[in-house]
Amino acid sequence: MCAFAAAPPSSINVSVETSAADLATIINQSLPKELYKGQGGLGTSVSVLRTGPMAVSATDNYLYLTLPVQLTFKYALYESYPLKAGLRFKVKADVTPDWRLKTEVYYAGLSDNLADTFKLGPLSLKPKSMVDGISQPVQRLLAPIIDTKVNDAVQLRPKVARLWQNAFSPTLVSKEFSAWLKLAPERIVVTPLSAMNNQVRLSIGIVTGAEIIVGPKPAPAPVKALPQVQQLQSFDKTFRIQLGTDVFFADLVEALKPVLLEKTFGEDKKITVKRFNLKGEDGRLVVVLTATGDFDGELTVLAKPVYNPQNNSLSFEEVDFDTRGAGVLISTGSWLFSSTIKKTIKEKLDSSIVEQLEKARVKASSALGSVQIAGHVKLTGAVKSLGLGEPVVLNDRLSLQVVAQGESSVSLK
16 A cells, blocks of 8 residues: 655646737627717717728737728718728626636727818817717727627637536656656636737636656546636646655665675675675565675665655664574674765665655656647646655565656647
8 A cells, every 4th residue: 555645736737829810800800880870969860881891909908999981971961071080998807607708898099190170161179089989889890790709709618618528637747657647637726817918818727737647548537517717816836746756775775785785895804795685574665785805694674764854854773683582793893883984874874765755756757758648739747846755665676656647738720
């Protein structure tokens, strides 16, 4: 049985985005040519015709729209020449609990290429102030079109629903090790929609438990209904994936060979290590040395693997000779207790553990480099660190659960 490292929920980060240019294209397909025809104030009538495509930009978390129009005023038998102008609006968008983008359209004024006044028969008109009066009906015309087309462009609910449903099915991340990424989605959080540099982005975090399982494909979890949106100003974007890691004694033997085999230890009295082996026993690592020199025979060194939660490290402590049944060693070989052999074994074991865990980190990072979730949707991640748990000493290995920590993302454009 393995001891488990504490694994807080992970956040798989989803970036849903579209460009201002793409929004302009889809909105312009639905804009009518005639925007308004009716009263213009001071007894006049006015018609407002669209003369070209709407321009869309995104900055300061707003969409800014400029609609080129032609204004024609009539009074009695008099009709003005067509006035060219641009109606300006700004749009704010938020995510509703049912995964729609709700837009609010505000009139932002008229472009500055109109004269302050002009004559229409006996009337002296101020077109800028008169256009302000017709902005509301034009705004009411635009609002449902913009709302519909922004949702058509982003396709938020279908994208998130597809990802949410697929997250419940284990995903193969490494054929070589038969390693599966298993998620347990809990909820979804979003931050306010960002509109900057002509890009509209929405950051979504799928909060989920996550672990890597080695072996046959695990059974998929029952798919839960897509939850409602939980809006936050920010959220933790770290993912933490729990995975079992084994450090085999055979690897530690290879690491110890250069510092033990045929090496001589001691000062006045000396021994030379001719052979050694490792095994696990009673929660400790057992190193059995066969030595020659001032002591001929077998020496046993015990080392206990210890997890330090303060600095998230694993090291070997209580490294000492096993004096149980040592017999002559206690009476004639006490000089060994102060030799450098214990220090040498501890230092090499400690450094080997660090190397083995770094290999696990690289392996996990490589496995998560590009994971196909569904269709054209890929999860990418980089493991930056490992959180450790208590090690379990088995006969031929150290087994421990680690938590791979990093940042993951899914891009849905």
